Amino acid sequence: MDLKDKLLSSFLAFEDKVNVNDPVHEIRSEAIKNFESKGFPTKKEEAWKYTSLNGLQKVDFSVFPKESGALEYKDIKKYFLHEIDTYKIVFIDGVYSSYLSETTHDGVDVCLMSSALNKPEYKQIIELYFNKVASKDESLTTLNTAFSKEGAYVYIPKSKAPRKPIQILHLATGNEASLMLQPRNLIIAEQNAEVQIIERHQSLTENEVFTNSVTEIFAGKDAHVDYYKIQNDNAEASLIDNTYISQKDNSIVRVHTFSFGGKLIRNNLNYYQNGEHIDSTLKGVTILGEKQHVDHYTLVHHAQPNCESHQDYKGIFGGRSTGVFNGKIIVDKIAQKTNAFQQNNNILISDKAEVNTKPQLEIFADDVRCSHGCTIGQLDEEALFYLQSRGIPKKEASGLLMYAFANNVLESVRIPELKTRINKIIANKLGVRIGFDL
Amino acid sequence: MLRIKDLHASVEDKKILKGINLEVNAGEVHAIMGPNGSGKSTLAEVIAGHEEYEVKKGSIELDGEDLEDMAPEERAHSGIFLSFQYPVEIPGVSVTNFMKTAINESRKARGLEDMPANEMLKLIREKSELLDIDRKFLSRSLNEGFSGGEKKRNEIFQMAMLEPKLAILDETDSGLDIDALRIVANGVNKLRSEDRAIVVITHYQRLLDYIVPDYVHVLHDGKIVKSGGKELAVELEAKGYDWIKQETVA
Ligand SMILES: Nc1ncnc2c1ncn2[C@@H]1O[C@H](COP(=O)(O)OP(=O)(O)OP(=O)(O)O)[C@@H](O)[C@H]1O
Ligand SMILES: [Mg+2]
Numbered sequence: 013m014d015l016k017d018k019l020l021s022s023f024l025a026f027e028d029k030v031n032v033n034d035p036v037h038e039i040r041s042e043a044i045k046n047f048e049s050k051g052f053p054t055k056k057e058e059a060w061k062y063t064s065l066n067g068l069q070k071v072d073f074s075v076f077p078k079e080s081g082a083l084e085y086k087d088i089k090k091y092f093l094h095e096i097d098t099y100k101i102v103f104i105d106g107v108y109s110s111y112l113s114e115t116t117h118d119g120v121d122v123c124l125m126s127s128a129l130n131k132p133e134y135k136q137i138i139e140l141y142f143n144k145v146a147s148k149d150e151s152l153t154t155l156n157t158a159f160s161k162e163g164a165y166v167y168i169p170k171s172k173a174p175r176k177p178i179q180i181l182h183l184a185t186g187n188e189a190s191l192m193l194q195p196r197n198l199i200i201a202e203q204n205a206e207v208q209i210i211e212r213h214q215s216l217t218e219n220e221v222f223t224n225s226v227t228e229i230f231a232g233k234d235a236h237v238d239y240y241k242i243q244n245d246n247a248e249a250s251l252i253d254n255t256y257i258s259q260k261d262n263s264i265v266r267v268h269t270f271s272f273g274g275k276l277i278r279n280n281l282n283y284y285q286n287g288e289h290i291d292s293t294l295k296g297v298t299i300l301g302e303k304q305h306v307d308h309y310t311l312v313h314h315a316q317p318n319c320e321s322h323q324d325y326k327g328i329f330g331g332r333s334t335g336v337f338n339g340k341i342i343v344d345k346i347a348q349k350t351n352a353f354q355q356n357n358n359i360l361i362s363d364k365a366e367v368n369t370k371p372q373l374e375i376f377a378d379d380v381r382c383s384h385g386c387t388i389g390q391l392d393e394e395a396l397f398y399l400q401s402r403g404i405p406k407k408e409a410s411g412l413l414m415y416a417f418a419n420n421v422l423e424s425v426r427i428p429e430l431k432t433r434i435n436k437i438i439a440n441k442l443g444v445r446i447g448f449d450l
Numbered sequence: 451m452l453r454i455k456d457l458h459a460s461v462e463d464k465k466i467l468k469g470i471n472l473e474v475n476a477g478e479v480h481a482i483m484g485p486n487g488s489g490k491s492t493l494a495e496v497i498a499g500h501e502e503y504e505v506k507k508g509s510i511e512l513d514g515e516d517l518e519d520m521a522p523e524e525r526a527h528s529g530i531f532l533s534f535q536y537p538v539e540i541p542g543v544s545v546t547n548f549m550k551t552a553i554n555e556s557r558k559a560r561g562l563e564d565m566p567a568n569e570m571l572k573l574i575r576e577k578s579e580l581l582d583i584d585r586k587f588l589s590r591s592l593n594e595g596f597s598g599g600e601k602k603r604n605e606i607f608q609m610a611m612l613e614p615k616l617a618i619l620d621e622t623d624s625g626l627d628i629d630a631l632r633i634v635a636n637g638v639n640k641l642r643s644e645d646r647a648i649v650v651i652t653h654y655q656r657l658l659d660y661i662v663p664d665y666v667h668v669l670h671d672g673k674i675v676k677s678g679g680k681e682l683a684v685e686l687e688a689k690g691y692d693w694i695k696q697e698t699v700a
Contacts, residue, residue, distance in 0.1 A: 395538045395540055397495075397500055397522060397538075398538040399540070399548075401499070401526055401531075403526035403556040404551055404552055405555060408551070413540070413543075415543075416540065416542025416543045416591075419542050
């Protein structure tokens with residue numbers, strides 16, 4: 013049985029476990045119909061030209077999470093940003109771990125999607141926001157919607173901000189030979205609210221893991237959301253991240269995606285601007301080797317005047333790794349004075365590595381500033397010689413140059429300890445000894 | 451110290467250096483002059499180990515050791531320093547971090563531990579004061595957006611930090627204002643000593659008033675066509691290169 017059939021038949025079993033009379037279940041039922049008719053995307057579709065899901069569909073994934081043995085904090089501490097105090101929402105093989113988590117209801121809600129879906133006090137918010145920005149016809153998103161049950165739920169009411177950043181950590185223990193996970197996150201920052209979130213997926217063994225995640229983010233007027241995605245998983249872990257963002261006037265939403273490891277990663281990052289003077293920022297650092305594959309598929313839809321978007325993705329590709337950047341910007345006719353900036357720069361450090369980069373601009377307004385630039389190149393030989401001539405060996409010199417290349421994307425990271433951590437991961441990846449402060 | 455014998459070098463089959471002979475002893479200052487395109491920078495870069503140039507014939511020795519198989523960083527470790535005619539911009543690496551890395555890599559090559567942070571800071575402070583470099587400057591990305599003169603001053607700051615045995619200064623004077631020229635020359639002169647040598651590439655006598663050479667050589671079409679004492683530079687300033695070119699043809 014292929015994965016699609018397996019998922020369809022699993023849906024029946026899934027229905028035994030949830031309240032089918034809930035309005036949310038109507039949404040799920042609609043979603044599974046869409047997935048049933050569409051199936052997994054294929055390379056024939058323009059949007060999936062460079063990323064094949066064929067291999068994943070042949071794997072016999074377990075699709076229902078089962079409780080696994082408890083993990084000791086000390087063994088997984090390194091996957092947290094443990095240098096600072098944070099709220100934590102931790103899942104082990106898709107099941108919430110209260111032992112490793114630290115949630116709150118103190119003025120803000122940092123808790124579980126399953127509680128939010130089941131408890132009456134969240135009903136109103138769920139009705140207002142759940143599945144409101146996520147696509148209703150993109151097949152992987154609807155697949156996730158159909159099985160949506162667990163994930164992180166973050167609700168920040170008007171003019172509030174949680175006392176500390178929130179970490180969402182998904183751990184896979186390898187208790188199944190191969191496991192499919194479908195976390196569903198809902199992040200709401202009401203008017204003038206503020207929140208910082210760090211998300212990470214980590215497999216602890218070489219057993220295969222396939223995560224198809226959906227995150228919906230709502231930023232009210234003047235709200236500020238920072239979302240950091242750390243993708244540094246091991247060689248048998250694949251991730252499809254579908255993130256949908258809806259922004260109102262004067263809001264700022266910044267998503268940083270750090271892709272350093274994993275087998276296949278696809279980031280579908282979609283911004284919808286529903287107001288004026290909005291700032292949408294998308295930044296990414298991708299450093300790959302071996303046979304890793306990362307596909308960034310971004311969309312920024314400018315639907316109102318006077319808004320901005322800033323995209324800056326940097327990639328370094330070694331081994332036989334492959335990268336894709338597809339950045340779509342839509343500027344509606346009424347979205348005058350839009351300022352849309354997009355930059356994708358790549359360095360290939362191996363002849364066997366490959367990058368495909370494609371900006372897609374659909375601009376219907378006439379008074380806009382749109383700039384975009386894509387480059388694919390090698391390291392600058394003159395710069396290398398310059399560093400070498402000062403006594404820095406070639407390997408370190410190339411590391412330093414690549415480090416500097418990737419590093420400027422981090423300027424907008426607002427959690428200093430996170431910045432340091434990412435810098436260290438980058439330095440490690442590139443084999444640079446950071447003999448200096450960051 | 452430096453002994454160059456019958457050096458021929460090409461880039462993509464274009465012959466640029468066509469038989470250079472030059473000997474520089476410890477304690478000496480040599481000036482190399484010559485028309486545009488005569489091969490001065492090429493000579494400097496070949497000595498520093500630039501891989502773009504292919505040495506077809508001849509040899510370069512530093513203290514009796516053949517440099518042929520040495521990578522640029524190894525040449526730097528054995529004491530060669532090149533002040534670039536066109537210093538390269540390195541966005542994202544600050545002057546300070548670059549200097550720390552360079553110094554510690556050189557120490558590592560000599561089997562030494564990293565320089566302690568306080569010592570490093572002291573050294574940086576001392577040398578930046580010597581070259582009258584503002585502290586703010588040191589946290590900027592290396593050479594990025596530096597003015598022509600700032601780049602040159604920064605090269606000499608690096609030289610002062612690294613204290614090379616053999617410093618080759620390729621048109622370090624170009625782009626410097628009159629005050630900066632004095633400061634930079636002073637920085638260079640500080641390095642002069644019995645066991646060091648300096649090769650100055652320049653178009654103008656002006657720099658040589660400050661850094662007085664023991665020998666002056668004229669490079670023309672990839673060869674040293676005339677050598678003399680410091681008065682040769684004065685003569686060139688007055689008469690240009692035509693008379694030498696004619697002499698060589700004759
Ligand atoms: N990488 C290269 N590819 C092709 N030609 C080169 C290259 N490098 C140098 N040349 C040529 O070699 C010749 C010597 O160049 P070089 O830069 O050494 O001259 P120079 O004496 O330093 O001149 P200037 O006084 O203008 O600095 C020039 O004709 C130059 O165009
Ligand atoms: Mg030159």
